[in-house]
Amino acid sequence: MSSKSLGGAGIKAFIKKYAMMLVFVVIVIFFTIMTDGIFLQPRNLSNLFRQMAIIGVLATGMSLVIVSGNIDLSVGTFLGFVSGLASAGMVWWNWRTPAAILLGILVGVVVGFLHGMLIAYLKLPAFITTLGTQFVFRGGLLGVIKGQTVAPLHESFVFIGQGYLARSVGWIIAIVATVLFIISVFNRRKKNKQLGIQSNPIGKDIVKIIAFIVVVFVFVYLMNIYEGIPVPTLILLGLSLLYTFIAEKTTFGRSVYAIGGNSMAAQYAGINVNRVITVVYMLSGALSAVAGLIMAARLNAGSPQSGLFMETDAIASAVIGGISMAGGTGKVYGALFGALLMASLDNGMSMMNVETFWQYIVKGAVLVLAVLFDIQSKSKK
Amino acid sequence: MPNNEATNTNQTIDRNSVILEMKDITKTFPGVVALSDVNFCLRTGTVHAICGENGAGKSTLIKVLSGVHPTGSYEGEIIVNSEPKVFNSVKDAEEVGIVCIHQELVLVPELTVAENMFLGHQPNHRGVIDRARLFQETQDLLVRLGINKEDAPPDILATDIIGDLSVGKQQLVEIAKALSKDCRILILDEPTSALTESEADVLLDIIRGLRERGISSIYISHKLDEVMEIADDVTIIRDGQYIGTKPKSDIKKSDIIAMMVGRELTNQFPEVDHERGKVRFEIKNYNVYRPGTDRKLIDNISFQARQGEVLGVSGLMGSGRTELFSSICGILPNRSEGEVYLDGELLNIKSPNDAIKNGIYYLTEDRNRYGLVLNMSVLENITLSSLKKVSKAGVLDRDKEVAYSNEYVDKINIKTASNDVKVSTLSGGNRQKVAIAKSLLTDPKVLILDEPTRGIDVGAKYEIYTIIHELVNEGVVVIVISSEMEEILGLSDRILVFSAGRLGGEIDISDASQVEIMKMATGFESDG
Numbered sequence: 001m002s003s004k005s006l007g008g009a010g011i012k013a014f015i016k017k018y019a020m021m022l023v024f025v026v027i028v029i030f031f032t033i034m035t036d037g038i039f040l041q042p043r044n045l046s047n048l049f050r051q052m053a054i055i056g057v058l059a060t061g062m063s064l065v066i067v068s069g070n071i072d073l074s075v076g077t078f079l080g081f082v083s084g085l086a087s088a089g090m091v092w093w094n095w096r097t098p099a100a101i102l103l104g105i106l107v108g109v110v111v112g113f114l115h116g117m118l119i120a121y122l123k124l125p126a127f128i129t130t131l132g133t134q135f136v137f138r139g140g141l142l143g144v145i146k147g148q149t150v151a152p153l154h155e156s157f158v159f160i161g162q163g164y165l166a167r168s169v170g171w172i173i174a175i176v177a178t179v180l181f182i183i184s185v186f187n188r189r190k191k192n193k194q195l196g197i198q199s200n201p202i203g204k205d206i207v208k209i210i211a212f213i214v215v216v217f218v219f220v221y222l223m224n225i226y227e228g229i230p231v232p233t234l235i236l237l238g239l240s241l242l243y244t245f246i247a248e249k250t251t252f253g254r255s256v257y258a259i260g261g262n263s264m265a266a267q268y269a270g271i272n273v274n275r276v277i278t279v280v281y282m283l284s285g286a287l288s289a290v291a292g293l294i295m296a297a298r299l300n301a302g303s304p305q306s307g308l309f310m311e312t313d314a315i316a317s318a319v320i321g322g323i324s325m326a327g328g329t330g331k332v333y334g335a336l337f338g339a340l341l342m343a344s345l346d347n348g349m350s351m352m353n354v355e356t357f358w359q360y361i362v363k364g365a366v367l368v369l370a371v372l373f374d375i376q377s378k379s380k381k
Numbered sequence: 382m383p384n385n386e387a388t389n390t391n392q393t394i395d396r397n398s399v400i401l402e403m404k405d406i407t408k409t410f411p412g413v414v415a416l417s418d419v420n421f422c423l424r425t426g427t428v429h430a431i432c433g434e435n436g437a438g439k440s441t442l443i444k445v446l447s448g449v450h451p452t453g454s455y456e457g458e459i460i461v462n463s464e465p466k467v468f469n470s471v472k473d474a475e476e477v478g479i480v481c482i483h484q485e486l487v488l489v490p491e492l493t494v495a496e497n498m499f500l501g502h503q504p505n506h507r508g509v510i511d512r513a514r515l516f517q518e519t520q521d522l523l524v525r526l527g528i529n530k531e532d533a534p535p536d537i538l539a540t541d542i543i544g545d546l547s548v549g550k551q552q553l554v555e556i557a558k559a560l561s562k563d564c565r566i567l568i569l570d571e572p573t574s575a576l577t578e579s580e581a582d583v584l585l586d587i588i589r590g591l592r593e594r595g596i597s598s599i600y601i602s603h604k605l606d607e608v609m610e611i612a613d614d615v616t617i618i619r620d621g622q623y624i625g626t627k628p629k630s631d632i633k634k635s636d637i638i639a640m641m642v643g644r645e646l647t648n649q650f651p652e653v654d655h656e657r658g659k660v661r662f663e664i665k666n667y668n669v670y671r672p673g674t675d676r677k678l679i680d681n682i683s684f685q686a687r688q689g690e691v692l693g694v695s696g697l698m699g700s701g702r703t704e705l706f707s708s709i710c711g712i713l714p715n716r717s718e719g720e721v722y723l724d725g726e727l728l729n730i731k732s733p734n735d736a737i738k739n740g741i742y743y744l745t746e747d748r749n750r751y752g753l754v755l756n757m758s759v760l761e762n763i764t765l766s767s768l769k770k771v772s773k774a775g776v777l778d779r780d781k782e783v784a785y786s787n788e789y790v791d792k793i794n795i796k797t798a799s800n801d802v803k804v805s806t807l808s809g810g811n812r813q814k815v816a817i818a819k820s821l822l823t824d825p826k827v828l829i830l831d832e833p834t835r836g837i838d839v840g841a842k843y844e845i846y847t848i849i850h851e852l853v854n855e856g857v858v859v860i861v862i863s864s865e866m867e868e869i870l871g872l873s874d875r876i877l878v879f880s881a882g883r884l885g886g887e888i889d890i891s892d893a894s895q896v897e898i899m900k901m902a903t904g905f906e907s908d909g
Binding site for chain 1: 712732733734736737738743745750751752753754755756757761764765766768769772775776777779780783784819823
């Protein structure tokens with residue numbers, strides 16, 4: 001009897017663990033059927049990955065904020081502000097592309113620093129602080145572009161939002177990534193052997209490598225059928241990789257997880273909690289700025305509507321990706337999956353010509369649902 | 382010394398009748414057998430102690446009994462007054478009169494005593510709370526329980542805000558709350574772990590009073606002196622197995638320890654001779670103020686700590702021991718002044734980080750709340766204070782992390798499946814060892830241990846004492862803050878006694894006794 005009930009518990013646990021994966025599969029199947037398969041065609045996938053880039057960069061920045069036990073509700077309107085600033089700069093004030101990019105990112109770092117001062121040092125609640133700055137940035141956007149659409153932007157700038165990598169470059173990246181992955185897997189095994197730690201069975205590692213190769217090459221192949229890997233997608237993957245490294249391999253990342261897990265214990269252990277939180281916001285600010293730049297480049301304009309409500313996508317993506325609102329747990333790269341799911345919703349619903357009001361309702365509901373799963377998986381442990 | 386006056390049965394209570402029986406209780410968690418055929422039999426109107434090391438299964442047994450683990454999630458039977466019972470929830474158990482008071486209190490700190498006591502079932506007229514009756518009934522109950530004496534000014538007022546009361550008084554309110562429901566079997570899980578000795582005495586008196594009224598109690602405690610003082614019967618469990626039940630009159634403290642650990646434990650404290658050396662750590666004229674006022678929490682304390690000795694710090698709860706040391710180490714945010722010297726050098730410590738950099742490590746009394754990140758791994762916790770040491774240019778070196786954590790896991794014998802399991806899966810004693818390992822990895826010159834063995838079983842305590850002695854011999858200045866008199870006397874070479882924010886006295890171990898320390902601890906109390 002007990003083994004039977006254990007089996008039931010196992011299935012339940014499985015469903016709980018992969019609930020969002022299952023939801024994603026259902027969404028993909030649903031949209032594929034409703035669009036007569038167009039949803040899965042290379043042209044649309046390319047489009048989907050491009051859309052995903054902006055949400056993904058935003059969500060990646062958000063991920064460490066949430067891991068640290070905080071929140072940032074201002075990233076959406078801040079993204080809009082940076083896109084407006086860069087556009088106005090280029091169209092009205094003769095900024096060149098590098099200047100627009102660097103200034104945009106600099107503004108992100110400064111804004112993150114200010115957030116850190118308010119939240120970490122002056123102990124204002126993150127929720128209220130960023131709710132307030134959300135309005136500030138919204139106002140800032142409308143002010144800087146004088147409520148109009150500002151266009152067109154430099155061609156070199158537009159490339160970061162609309163460009164594609166040459167097909168050959170795509171293949172080279174795939175090969176290099178594969179080689180690096182294989183080297184890292186075998187390095188790990190060698191290290192483990194030296195340290196006397198049990199490695200995965202060799203078979204499991206080989207399956208892992210094969211899976212990696214399949215995913216990478218199918219991805220590049222599909223993208224190359226259309227125009228090649230979209231530049232914004234590459235930016236997203238690069239930033240996600242960098243952020244994962246920061247989160248998992250640096251003392252800073254370790255401190256962020258410790259603070260999210262138990263900020264008092266982190267402080268007692270000698271971690272400078274305020275400084276770490278401030279840096280988390282500075283990084284998140286920089287990434288929001290990058291997302292804003294990609295947004296402006298993709299639209300080839302600064303628009304008064306840029307970034308509106310995108311904090312919802314970012315938070316939902318992070319939570320769907322397994323980053324717990326309770327803080328202290330979750331993988332930064334999980335945000336990629338969350339962003340893919342949210343972007344799929346956007347893309348699929350647009351293709352089906354679902355009315356805008358329904359799109360808002362569905363996305364809001366998905367956010368609440370994701371948090372519900374998060375809470376449930378916590379309480380049932 | 383405990384007196385045995387209350388052992389005679391009296392009046393109409395038949396203390397040989399059985400009110401509760403737990404039969405062949407077996408409870409498994411995935412991969413672990415927590416309880417295996419455990420039997421437990423409680424006589425009416427008696428106090429029955431359950432003893433066992435941490436992880437022996439006491440808490441699981443209590444959770445089975447109080448409905449936290451519902452019927453069906455374990456094997457075996459619970460029989461109350463000869464009737465088999467089914468408990469699907471805590472509420473079901475409470476309806477039968479079984480109430481459990483957990484280690485962590487569950488009172489609302491912002492509300493009054495009365496409001497807490499009747500939370501959820503306040504006396505009311507059509508939903509409007511009848512405050513007069515609420516406070517009156519609370520006062521009556523407090524007197525009836527003997528918490529307040531009828532002819533003396535009350536200790537606890539019904540109108541007191543819970544958060545303003547001491548932990549000891551909160552505990553009494555918790556018990557009163559339990560008894561405001563119709564309670565016949567009271568379960569107390571480590572009720573005195575956060576209490577001072579005098580507060581504990583009050584609690585024990587109240588339990589005796591309940592016993593006279595025919596209420597049965599199950600008493601779980603690591604403090605065997607208390608068990609010997611209060612219990613009628615003692616049941617011992619070890620590793621989830623039922624070891625035996627003995628009437629108190631047939632058993633000695635050493636017998637209980639032997640049954641708990643499964644071996645004869647000849648000495649609770651290691652015998653070690655220390656070579657006393659030069660003064661290394663010195664505090665001069667240290668004051669700590671209450672937040673926002675000029676009133677002093679710590680009043681002009683000065684002392685020295687030497688190499689090669691364990692400096693014990695004793696004092697009643699609220700005497701300012703923790704406040705002083707957490708202020709010295711930059712943890713307590715209160716305004717403070719005074720001088721801190723290490724090896725003759727004046728230090729300027731503004732944060733725990735400064736303290737650790739200067740070689741002073743304070744290990745908190747509350748390891749779960751302040752000492753450990755429970756959802757992180759053993760390895761991650763051990764290296765948490767030494768991230769610089771295990772990294773290069775901010776990038777963690779996994780090899781170093783593994784090497785260091787392995788070294789300390791071996792050195793102080795942390796029992797864990799691997800270094801990658803979460804600390805939350807470890808027992809209290811092993812968690813404490815992880816916290817100690819974390820502090821040792823910083824190579825501290827001064828190690829301040831606040832209640833290092835609170836809530837830890839006898840065997841693990843002995844190991845921690847051994848570690849402390851080794852550190853002293855390696856040249857670390859060790860300061861141990863403890864509420865347990867036995868521990869202070871068994872471990873220290875010299876003892877500082879705090880009394881109401883001042884240094885009540887300093888005494889060498891050769892002159893120290895419980896009485897002497899108590900005198901110093903209470904000496905200044907009349908000054909307020």
